[in-house]
Amino acid sequence: MRRFFLLTFLACLLAFAQGKKYQPKQEKLPGDPVPQPIAYSHKTHVALGLQCLNCHTMPGEGLEATYPPESFCMGCHQSVKVDSPEIQKLAAYAREKKRIPWVRIYQVPDMVWFNHTLHVKEARIECSLCHGDVAQRDVLFKEKSTGMMACMDCHALRQAPNGCDTCHPSQ
Numbered sequence: 143m144r145r146f147f148l149l150t151f152l153a154c155l156l157a158f159a160q161g162k163k164y165q166p167k168q169e170k171l172p173g174d175p176v177p178q179p180i181a182y183s184h185k186t187h188v189a190l191g192l193q194c195l196n197c198h199t200m201p202g203e204g205l206e207a208t209y210p211p212e213s214f215c216m217g218c219h220q221s222v223k224v225d226s227p228e229i230q231k232l233a234a235y236a237r238e239k240k241r242i243p244w245v246r247i248y249q250v251p252d253m254v255w256f257n258h259t260l261h262v263k264e265a266r267i268e269c270s271l272c273h274g275d276v277a278q279r280d281v282l283f284k285e286k287s288t289g290m291m292a293c294m295d296c297h298a299l300r301q302a303p304n305g306c307d308t309c310h311p312s313q
């Protein structure tokens with residue numbers, strides 16, 4: 143029985159590998175600056191001494207980096223720059239307990255399994271290798287590829303696993 147499942151699994155994998163030959167998606171690099179609902183600047187805030195992981199906490203299994211809660215921002219902006227229209231927008235979201243709809247820049251499709259904690263805390267890869275020099279940016283834009291070749295090239299270089307089921311778990 144187990145053998146049967148294994149064989150069907152391998153057959154599917156083979157069909158997947160042959161039938162749907164991988165075509166890299168068009169990706170504009172560097173991308174255009176992405177306007178956000180609030181004019182937040184990484185450069186300003188990292189210069190204050192805030193660390194990447196203070197805001198992108200990667201909770202639980204750390205699949206996602208996550209965005210900081212509005213209450214975290216308000217810890218300072220309760221009293222800092224309260225007259226600024228941008229801070230008034232922030233304060234309104236916090237008051238209404240709504241999440242700011244930040245626009246995603248880096249995203250892989252659902253068929254791909256990616257885990258931040260594994261790369262950041264176990265493999266100790268710098269954020270900048272995958273996201274560019276965020277600490278120097280007022281407005282973010284896509285600087286690094288999220289394509290399959292970008293993943294596989296680094297995996298090959300660092301002897302990380304590169305079988306199809308590493309990133310495309312078959313369930």
Ligand code: HEC
Pocket residue numbers: 180181182183186187190192197210214215216217218219222223226227228229232
């Ligand atoms: C540790 C305190 C601190 C935290 C936390 C913080 N900020 Fe700030 N922020 C500041 C300071 C200080 C400035 C002013 C910097 C300057 O003008 O030099 C600022 C400036 C800003 C500005 C520019 C305001 C203007 O009109 O000039 C925006 C927008 C802003 N922050 C949004 C946010 C958001 C969104 C968060 C949460 C993701 C956040 N901040 C978290 C301290 C903080």
Ligand code: HEC
Pocket residue numbers: 178182184187188192193194195196197198209210244245246247248249269270273276277281282
């Ligand atoms: C004060 C909180 C704060 C700090 C500190 C911070 N970030 Fe962010 N980060 C944000 C917010 C808010 C956004 C959404 C707005 C934007 O894209 O600029 C964001 C967005 C991002 C994105 C884009 C994610 C996407 O695909 O939409 C990346 C990448 C990122 N941050 C990396 C970093 C890195 C690397 C550092 C450290 C050098 C860092 N951040 C420090 C708050 C923070």
Ligand code: HEC
Pocket residue numbers: 194195198205206207208209248249250251256258261262267268269270271272273288
């Ligand atoms: C090995 C490459 C890699 C490294 C290292 C990396 N990221 Fe990412 N990051 C990605 C990919 C790929 C995505 C898209 C993930 C998805 O769609 O699930 C992403 C998405 C994000 C997002 C979007 C929102 C979310 O919750 O996923 C943020 C924010 C982010 N990264 C911040 C960071 C920060 C901060 C660091 C360093 C502490 C970091 N990343 C390190 C590759 C990386």
Ligand code: HEC
Pocket residue numbers: 250254255256257260261264265267271272288289292293294296297300302303308309
């Ligand atoms: C800059 C180098 C680098 C990039 C880019 C990178 N990875 Fe990795 N990845 C690693 C390393 C190193 C490991 C091994 C981590 C460990 O086990 O300590 C790893 C491990 C993994 C694992 C776990 C493998 C296992 O079974 O143990 C998955 C899944 C993964 N990466 C997916 C991705 C995906 C998807 C992308 C692209 C969106 C990506 N990686 C981009 C370096 C990278």
Ligand code: HEC
Pocket residue numbers: 158159162163164165166167250251254288289290293294297303304305306307308309310
């Ligand atoms: C290290 C991670 C990684 C490995 C290993 C990997 N892939 Fe991928 N694959 C990705 C990422 C990331 C994407 C999404 C790329 C994009 O958004 O354009 C992707 C996309 C694809 C797509 C395109 C899907 C679509 O609808 O556009 C196919 C087909 C595919 N992979 C097949 C394979 C096969 C076959 C193997 C084994 C030879 C494999 N992949 C190994 C990360 C990986």
